[in-house]
Amino acid sequence: DAMVIQNPRYQVTQFGKPVTLSCSQTLNHNVMYWYQQKSSQAPKLLFHYYDKDFNNEADTPDNFQSRRPNTSFCFLDIRSPGLGDAAMYLCATSGLAPPGNTQYFGPGTRLTVL
Amino acid sequence: AQKITQTQPGMFVQEKEAVTLDCTYDTSDPSYGLFWYKQPSSGEMIFLIYQGSYDQQNATEGRYSLNFQKARKSANLVISASQLGDSAMYFCAMRGGTNAGKSTFGDGTTLTVKP
Numbered sequence: 747d748a749m750v751i752q753n754p755r756y757q758v759t760q761f762g763k764p765v766t767l768s769c770s771q772t773l774n775h776n777v778m779y780w781y782q783q784k785s786s787q788a789p790k791l792l793f794h795y796y797d798k799d800f801n802n803e804a805d806t807p808d809n810f811q812s813r814r815p816n817t818s819f820c821f822l823d824i825r826s827p828g829l830g831d832a833a834m835y836l837c838a839t840s841g842l843a844p845p846g847n848t849q850y851f852g853p854g855t856r857l858t859v860l
Numbered sequence: 861a862q863k864i865t866q867t868q869p870g871m872f873v874q875e876k877e878a879v880t881l882d883c884t885y886d887t888s889d890p891s892y893g894l895f896w897y898k899q900p901s902s903g904e905m906i907f908l909i910y911q912g913s914y915d916q917q918n919a920t921e922g923r924y925s926l927n928f929q930k931a932r933k934s935a936n937l938v939i940s941a942s943q944l945g946d947s948a949m950y951f952c953a954m955r956g957g958t959n960a961g962k963s964t965f966g967d968g969t970t971l972t973v974k975p
Contacts, residue, residue, distance in 0.1 A: 779962075786949075786968070786970075787968075788965035788967050788968060789905070789965055794962065834903050836905060838905075847955075848895065848907050848910055849895070849953075849963055850907060851904065851905035851906075851907075853904040854903040856903060
């Protein structure tokens with residue numbers, strides 16, 4: 747049973763055309779994360795939600811926004827995608843009480859920017 | 861600040877043999893967790909094994925074991941009896957007790973299992 751679901755798995759957009767990626771979870775986890783991963787690199791954290799509290803990484807461009815309307819869903823909005831934003835976008839969740847709680851990842855959305 | 865170092869960009873192993881993937885870490889957190897993930901070419905990040913900083917025993921999960929040496933700040937992954945399906949990128953990651961448990965990842969090791 748899928749626990750962290752990402753849609754779509756593949757997304758093609760045009761330069762400058764807004765795009766939204768979605769993530770849902772059945773784990774009832776408090777924390778949800780969005781990572782950007784470029785080819786053969788480590789995932790880079792963009793931001794995370796601790797319940798409803800939004801936490802942005804200092805180096806995340808303003809072009810990237812996020813929404814979490816409820817516990818189960820989280821969205822990544824890219825307002826004006828550039829060619830450099832082509833990457834795999836990974837959503838992850840975890841319960842409270844780090845460090846022992848594992849992060850569970852979704853299958854990712856591979857974004858292509860034309 | 862946390863840092864994870866994986867010094868092996870690529871590794872090869874013969875099918876059915878064991879292989880060790882290296883990971884060293886640095887942190888000022890007294891309490892932390894160490895994780896290994898497998899990422900096949902499909903892109904999904906699959907959790908393999910977890911080791912807590914206060915755990916006395918090395919973690920094991922099936923064919924995976926974590927060789928934890930706290931004084932040396934190393935957390936190497938050992939895969940026994942390698943299978944062709946083990947070919948993938950492997951990431952070592954750390955979570956501290958603060959900062960909502962954000963993970964710091966190493967650069968990864970690409971493992972290729974030869975038949």
